[in-house]
Amino acid sequence: MHHRSHGVIKKTQLLNKHCCSCLITIPTSAHCHMMTFLNILIIFVFSTFVVSILSTCHAAEDNLAKNEKISDENHDTLLSPGKIFQVGFFGDQNGNQRYLGIWYYMDPKTIVWVANRDSPASSTSCILMIEDDGNLVVKDKSQKYFTTRLPSSSGSRTLKILDTGNLILVSESGTLVWSSFSFPTDTFLPGMYMDKTMKLTSWKTQHNPATGNFVFQKDQVFGYNNYTIFNEKKLHWKSGFGLESNINPTKMPMAALHLLSKSNSTKTSLPYSRVVMNSSGEIQLYYWDITIKRWVLNWSEPKDYCAKYNACGPNSSCNISNSVGTNSFCNCLPGFELVSDLTTLEKVCKRTSTICSGNDTSFLSMEIMKIDVTFQTFLESRSEAECKEKCLGLDCCQAYSYNNVRNDELVQAGVPGGKQGCWIWSAGSQLVDVQIGKGVSGHIIYIRNPVSIGTLFTYMLVNFFFFSFELLF
Incomplete structure (x- = not known):
């Protein structure tokens, strides 16, 4: 499986070929004038049936309602309103390991969140949907690979992907009941807030999104602007607290500190920026260079052995x-x-x-x-x-x-x-x-x-x- 890459992603939703491609043949013989009323009636009934079927086919939008689904087999996706983030399935093309993830629309190879990172599907028959109990699930006919595990609710819920990259589940009244920002994988995006409970956990390898060994989080002793990386249970790196050779007691650039802080908003000076805990043990800050159209590494630690x-x-x-x-x-x-x-x-x-x-x-x-x-x-x-x-x-x-x-x-x-x-x-x-x-x-x-x-x-x-x-x- 290529690092954070996936199969062809269609920019628009394909209508289900079994329900959305029916043709209607209308007899035009002059000898059928006596059947005009009957034909109109048949056409009306049949058209009503087709419309009802079409209504179950999910259009290319930023939201998913109850009884709608995102199909891996059909390459279905959700696209944020500003065409910044996309939700869909990715993995190897043979279907041996398939994942539901969020990536940048401009750069599909950069995955920022994975739902079923430790439970990959073994085929492309998976779907994403909201079940009758209101929970978001990734499943196929044999098992569930991911669920939000919320208390059962009979009310209607809607799934939305925002331009911040936050995948949210909201109730009929618009109340937020679940968000992907509360359960990050290895990537921190503008709009998140790094408190003492949040962790960024690396991928297992560069090509495998399963839970890895390295964990980035706020320093559990001092907090403040101090952060640590643990390699399993061993302290691998810390930004503070120590006596340093410069005036910055955290060894972190202000761009990174601002991004991780509560004061950060979606209107950041680096709107296309992200902090990543990578699989080799470095915490990294990237920003998107619009001139060269690629990610640029702004900062990384630990930068060397010492x-x-x-x-x-x-x-x-x-x-x-x-x-x-x-x-x-x-x-x-x-x-x-x-x-x-x-x-x-x-x-x-x-x-x-x-x-x-x-x-x-x-x-x-x-x-x-x-x-x-x-x-x-x-x-x-x-x-x-x-x-x-x-x-x-x-x-x-x-x-x-x-x-x-x-x-x-x-x-x-x-x-x-x-x-x-x-x-x-x-x-x-x-x-x-x-x-x-x-x-x-x-x-x-x-x-x-x-x-x-x-x-x-x-x-x-x-x-x-x-x-x-x-x-x-």
Whole structure:
């Protein structure tokens, strides 16, 4: 099955060939004048019958009423009023795996929603219809592949496809009872709202729309404008909350944040735009370029190996500028060495230097691109010296980082770190999601570490002098 492509889609609804192509032959012989009245009567009765049959044949519209159907076999579709989105069946041409989906009218290969993603039909005999109980279903003679599972209703309901790409089911009074926007698959469209309950789940593969491994959603800890990607149960990427090398604490462009926010409307600056959680683990923002008539990738994360969450493991740093090869990106932080974990037998960075003994107050300063501070302590402080003092006041403080820039937006949102103050890694804390890089102005983190000059020189050499240091006493 071609990636998000499907069979020929007709722009107009074909009338059912069994009920909509009948011909009427009217006798014209001069000897039949006595039968004129009878002929007129027959024609009237037969015409009434044909009209009644025709009324059951669904015309090319944006809505589907009760007792009407969209047939895969007949290549039937629904088309939004402005000819922006289309609803119909797609899949392989042999009919082995058929799906009901929504795609762009201008680009049928780009599927934005799939109804029966984990229950494909095995033939082209499927139909979409509203059943007597008011539920929308995709079915054939043998089984149902999708249903809205709404409480039974005897009232008449209508299915509509809007120019936003939202497929909605409404009651006789016009009340919304179900919408596809409430059940997205892998794509977020303008007009949706990403709250903490919404998830975008990738396709299984580039060619298979079944539920995949990657899930994009709002950060369940901080919320705000922070987002995460999980690969099954493992955190794969996060936009925040961490200390970053730039003023944007979310690592996301404003176009993406605006699209995902409640303030977004259908009248966005990028009307033909979409956010997609793809099958290889990247969250991507696309917009349609009307000049070249194709989709353009505007933004994607994680953009490289080091952009993945905690790519090198705890107490280590990732440097994408190092030589090619996953292992060469990673190095243990000063004072830590790569040893085998007795439980998992995996190689991990563990502290080898002795700290927190006697009057030990030595710290090594490093300039970093990013580090995660989600579960660390934040204390307000007016200077780096005060920050260090507060760190030493805790039991065996591991590290600290002073933030001298106030972010009123974060303060207003109630996110820690918005105020001027100090992030502290207390006893037992690990430094995770650390990235360093050449020529990047980042945050300074002070790691408690009375390292020897030899150890420090070796680490600096491995990382091509990508951090500076000073010993504070």
